[in-house]
């Protein structure tokens with residue numbers, strides 16, 4: 001019987017597992033893939049990431065940006081502000097090493113199929129037929145969470161298909177623009193396409209509901225720019241939180257919970273923040289999971305609400321978006337993780 005069983009070895013699951021292990025809980029982490037670190041993800045984050053990683057051990061930072069450029073059809077608006085570009089594969093490996101060092105029992109190629117919550121423990125059935133017991137279970141198993149499905153937690157209301165591809169040819173000239181760019185246009189209704197200069201290539205991406213065929217739209221957009229991309233990867237992005245994310249002995253964190261910035265689809269910072277709260281407020285011996293739900297709601301739901309509103313504004317006509325951007329440009333102290341700062345003086 002483990003104190004804590006974490007399902008999913010992405011950045012959030014690995015970080016959460018380590019936090020519990022550091023509190024002397026016995027922790028088992030189950031990951032269905034053979035290897036850690038295979039998530040298609042740009043890895044663009046704010047400096048808040050330093051709450052979760054140590055300075056000096058951060059060789060996975062690929063680039064540092066001081067501004068971003070937002071394109072509205074043919075016009076652009078520059079916004080100052082610092083952002084860091086992480087190599088996502090290396091970030092997950094960093095969290096993996098930290099979790100292992102803290103004593104987490106990490107098992108790869110272990111897919112969780114069923115979960116049954118009993119009065120005093122939770123039983124987990126793996127694809128291999130093995131059974132495991134834990135006092136509490138954390139579902140950090142991504143947007144299409146098996147843990148959430150098994151516990152009959154509410155469904156994710158909206159999923160986008162995020163897509164990234166890499167430009168390897170003719171990048172030299174492009175590297176001079178060392179900042180991320182966001183392209184709002186009719187091609188990407190309700191979202192945008194992006195361009196991010198990485199160490200050896202330029203990343204291009206977008207995220208749209210799967211039925212809107214984001215791949216076709218991105219290729220058409222790049223064809224017009226005469227840009228070729230290779231190695232296209234995709235994954236689902238939940239855009240709003242589930243209405244409930246805890247049961248008596250189980251809880252969700254990260255993409256499984258929908259802890260994402262709705263305006264950009266960025267989930268690393270919110271997921272890690274929520275994992276930190278879970279490790280503080282949930283005691284495996286006396287699991288008051290509602291305390292975690294209360295805390296994360298208090299800290300992040302308001303920002304998700306404002307982020308959702310900002311995303312809705314992407315549907316506005318171009319001239320209104322232009323007015324909005326001009327208004328935002330004059331705002332001081334904008335915090336990319338806290339859209340509520342748009343309305344603070």
Ligand SMILES: Cc1cc2nc3c(=O)[nH]c(=O)nc-3n(C[C@H](O)[C@H](O)[C@H](O)COP(=O)(O)OP(=O)(O)OC[C@H]3O[C@@H](n4cnc5c(N)ncnc54)[C@H](O)[C@@H]3O)c2cc1C
Pocket residue numbers: 007008009010011012013030031032033039040041042043044045110111112113140141142143146162163164205234235236237253254255256260265266267268269271
């Ligand atoms: C194209 C794209 C670009 C993005 N760019 C950014 C960005 O720039 N900045 C940012 O902050 N966020 C970005 N995101 C979002 C970010 O990737 C996620 O928010 C983040 O990965 C969430 O981490 P997680 O650990 O919750 O989930 P995941 O990273 O999805 O990890 C879930 C893990 O659970 C495992 N798993 C699933 N089911 C089971 C099971 N049944 N049993 C065992 N294991 C299981 C999976 O194999 C996986 O390893 C992007 C996403 C996409 C798709």
